[in-house]
Amino acid sequence: MSPADAISLKNAINNNTVAISYLPGNSAIISSLLPKMGDCTAVFTVAKTNMDAEISYYAGGGRDTTTLNAYRSQVFAALNGGTACAIPPQTPGDIFNANGVKYTNIGYPSNFFANAVVTTSNNMPPNLRARLVEAYNAGWRFYVYRTPDDFKASALFSTLKVSTAEYEQIRSHGALTTNIPFSVQFFFENYYTSATGNTLDTFVNQQNATATIAHEVEHINDYRSGVPSSNDAQFVAAYKAGVAAYNADSSHNPAIGANFVSNPNGQSELFAELGAYYDTSHWGVSGVTPAMSSKSYTPAQVLKYFTAAWNIMQTRKASNTW
Amino acid sequence: MKRTLALLATLLFAGSSGFAAAESTSLYLASARKAEHDKNHREAIYCLSMVLLEIFEHTPSKGGLNKEQITEELIKELREGGREAEAAHLKVLTGKELKDFLSKQISSSNPGKTIDVYSDGTLSVHSCKWNSPLPSRFSFVETPEVYRPNTAAYNKVLSLYWWFKLPTTEQLAKLPKYVETPKNSAIQDGAFKHQ
Numbered sequence: 001m002s003p004a005d006a007i008s009l010k011n012a013i014n015n016n017t018v019a020i021s022y023l024p025g026n027s028a029i030i031s032s033l034l035p036k037m038g039d040c041t042a043v044f045t046v047a048k049t050n051m052d053a054e055i056s057y058y059a060g061g062g063r064d065t066t067t068l069n070a071y072r073s074q075v076f077a078a079l080n081g082g083t084a085c086a087i088p089p090q091t092p093g094d095i096f097n098a099n100g101v102k103y104t105n106i107g108y109p110s111n112f113f114a115n116a117v118v119t120t121s122n123n124m125p126p127n128l129r130a131r132l133v134e135a136y137n138a139g140w141r142f143y144v145y146r147t148p149d150d151f152k153a154s155a156l157f158s159t160l161k162v163s164t165a166e167y168e169q170i171r172s173h174g175a176l177t178t179n180i181p182f183s184v185q186f187f188f189e190n191y192y193t194s195a196t197g198n199t200l201d202t203f204v205n206q207q208n209a210t211a212t213i214a215h216e217v218e219h220i221n222d223y224r225s226g227v228p229s230s231n232d233a234q235f236v237a238a239y240k241a242g243v244a245a246y247n248a249d250s251s252h253n254p255a256i257g258a259n260f261v262s263n264p265n266g267q268s269e270l271f272a273e274l275g276a277y278y279d280t281s282h283w284g285v286s287g288v289t290p291a292m293s294s295k296s297y298t299p300a301q302v303l304k305y306f307t308a309a310w311n312i313m314q315t316r317k318a319s320n321t322w
Numbered sequence: 323m324k325r326t327l328a329l330l331a332t333l334l335f336a337g338s339s340g341f342a343a344a345e346s347t348s349l350y351l352a353s354a355r356k357a358e359h360d361k362n363h364r365e366a367i368y369c370l371s372m373v374l375l376e377i378f379e380h381t382p383s384k385g386g387l388n389k390e391q392i393t394e395e396l397i398k399e400l401r402e403g404g405r406e407a408e409a410a411h412l413k414v415l416t417g418k419e420l421k422d423f424l425s426k427q428i429s430s431s432n433p434g435k436t437i438d439v440y441s442d443g444t445l446s447v448h449s450c451k452w453n454s455p456l457p458s459r460f461s462f463v464e465t466p467e468v469y470r471p472n473t474a475a476y477n478k479v480l481s482l483y484w485w486f487k488l489p490t491t492e493q494l495a496k497l498p499k500y501v502e503t504p505k506n507s508a509i510q511d512g513a514f515k516h517q
Contacts, residue, residue, distance in 0.1 A: 119513035163346040163456055164375055168428060169449060173462045206465065209514035219461055251499035254438050254446030258464040262436060262448075265461050273463075288512040293463050296503050 006040055008146045009033040010079055012200075013047045047078040109144045113189040113203070117144055120213045123285045127320050128214075128221060135220050144187045147200065151186065160184070174203045175212050175293070177219040179265070185216050208291040210283075211276045215293035218275030222268060225322050229271035232316075238308035239267050245305040255296030256305070270306060274313040275322065282317075346456055347376050347387070358395065363403030364431045364485045370396040371427040378421055396427075405484065430482050437486050440500035443471040445479060468500075 012030050034044055054071035062068070109117075121132065132140075145151045148171040152162075160178075162170070170176060172192045178184045190200045203209060222229050229235065243261050246252070259273070260266045273292045277299055281290035292299050303310050316322040354369035356362075370392055377389050393412065400409035408427075415423050438446040448466040469476045480488065489497070 116513035123512070164372060164379070165346070165428070165432075165456060166459065168425075168432070169434070169462070170460065172449075173464075175463060177461045179459050179461055204510055204514050207463070209510065210512040212463065215463060249498065251501050252438075252440070253501040253503060254440070254448070254466050254468065255464070255503065257438060258436075258446065258448040258466045263464065264458065268461060269463065272461075283512075285512070287515060291511070294465060296465050298504055301501070301503070 006044075008150065009044055013044065013051055013075065013079065043078055047075045050074040050078065109146050109187075109189045114144055116209070117187060117213060120210050121217070123283060123288075124214065124217070125279055125282050125284060128217065128279060131221055131224060132217060135224055138224075139183055140185075140220055141183065142185050142187075145189070147190045148188055148192065151188070156184075174207050175216050177216050185220070187213075187216075206295065208289075208293055208295055210288050211280050211291040212293040214276035214279040215272045218272040218279070219268065221275060221322065222271050228316070228322060229267045232312075235271070235309060235312050236267065238306065238312055239270055241308055242270070242306035249305070253297050253301050255294060256302060259294065259297075260302075260306070270309060271313075273302065274306070274310050275317070277310075278313055278317045347373055349456055350376075351387075354395070358399065361402070363399050365433045366399040367396065367403060367405075367427055368431040368433055370399060371424045371431070375421065375424045375428065378424065403484070430484065435483065437483060438466075439489055439494065439497055441494055441497045442500055443488070443494060444500040445469045445476065446500075447479065447483070 009030060012033070030048060034041065034048065050071050054068060054075070057067060057071065121129070124132070143151075143156065145154070148167070151157055151170070152167060157167075170186075173188075174191050175187050176185070187203065189203055191203065191206075193199050193201045193206065203212075229239075239260075243266070246257060246261055260270050263269055273294075277290060277292050280288055290299070292302060313322070350369045350372045354366050354373065357364075357366035357369060373387070373392055374389070374396065377387055377392070397409045397412055400406075400412065408423075412420075412423060432449065435447065435449050438448075440446070446466040446468050448464050467479075469479050480486065
């Protein structure tokens with residue numbers, strides 16, 4: 001049994017017991033993890049059976065609090081009972097050394113996801129990868145967690161003194177970077193698809209995965225290149241022209257406005273998104289599609305407004321300035 | 323020399339984003355007082371709920387808080403904001419139900435939440451516009467929640483975000499058209515293609 005899988009399964013079951021609306025996202029996670037539980041399968045099966053009973057009761061119109069609490073109590077009793085299936089505490093994480101780029105992994109993502117993240121960074125364009133090695137040596141760290149809940153349970157959450165308000169925002173995002181000095185980045189293999197909801201979905205369903213890794217890395221690149229997203233006069237002028245063009249347009253894709261116009265970090269987000277588009281267009285390994293990180297808009301929709309900024313990005317990238 | 327270095331370290335820490343989060347209770351409380359004074363019920367409800375939640379989770383960064391007083395303030399703001407039923411409900415809540423109630427208030431009244439409206443009534447809810455008492459410390463790629471008219475989810479959103487007023491038909495006609503994202507923008511590629 002993998003402790004990581006057991007912890008994630010326990011989190012998933014716990015989530016379901018306190019919020020029935022978590023289904024179906026968590027249900028898929030639970031079903032995929034249960035067969036891996038070895039000696040713990042019986043314990044988790046009891047918990048899941050009671051959880052399913054609670055959900056069926058509620059779905060059938062049952063609202064009796066005593067009955068619902070009884071189901072939940074049985075779930076918690078199963079998860080907490082016995083030492084045969086004790087789940088080891090989380091321990092400080094593994095260090096991947098991936099072709100010169102190191103990643104700190106302390107969040108128990110699946111092996112597949114962690115390996116995909118590492119492979120993606122291995123295959124980045126060489127210039128960008130060289131910058132990441134420099135960044136790592138200067139203190140940059142890259143964390144991969146199974147869920148935002150795993151991050152909340154980690155020591156790093158306390159170290160960063162993440163507030164309740166910040167976590168409310170974090171939990172509904174698959175990838176994020178701390179603002180200047182841009183020293184910490186996160187990826188969540190599964191995260192909540194709505195700020196107000198409790199449905200977990202997978203990173204790859206919600207994001208263009210390779211481009212998202214490139215996007216977050218471009219935030220680091222921006223910082224270590226002297227923050228051209230704010231300090232390069234030509235880029236800033238091109239950004240402002242793009243915003244004006246967006247505002248003057250009589251038809252909008254709202255995701256473009258949310259990310260680049262009303263977002264106070266709009267310049268930084270545009271830099272990272274155009275950088276990711278360039279990177280995925282020059283990957284040098286087959287099987288990568290030129291893309292931006294978000295599935296909420298297409299590159300063509302973004303370039304409709306920000307062509308001038310894109311031209312500057314291509315020129316600077318070609319000369320290895322950025 | 324050591325004292326000088328220690329003072330310098332303290333000043334550097336005080337200027338960092340970590341310091342801001344550590345002082346969250348005081349910042350929320352100060353913002354709540356200002357919002358109450360300004361009759362900004364949405365922000366007052368958000369900030370008071372946040373303070374109460376921090377007390378509930380035993381993580382307030384400020385001592386000497388009077389939970390009952392803050393609860394009364396929140397009830398008053400809910401009433402003045404037209405949330406009479408929730409004000410009455412708050413009075414009787416304890417334990418997990420209280421925590422869930424506060425979490426819901428924080429989500430629904432979050433001043434950082436923005437709703438864009440399009441000419442056909444489509445709503446785009448997103449939260450990049452940071453308007454919290456705490457400075458923003460994170461960069462996100464934002465995926466707005468889009469709600470189309472005449473659906474159950476649409477009506478639920480209108481109910482949840484009580485502070486939002488749908489424009490009149492005349493006002494809607496002047497707004498931009500909603501452009502949907504082409505479905506073929508979904509890509510699983512590179513090392514992720516087999517997941």
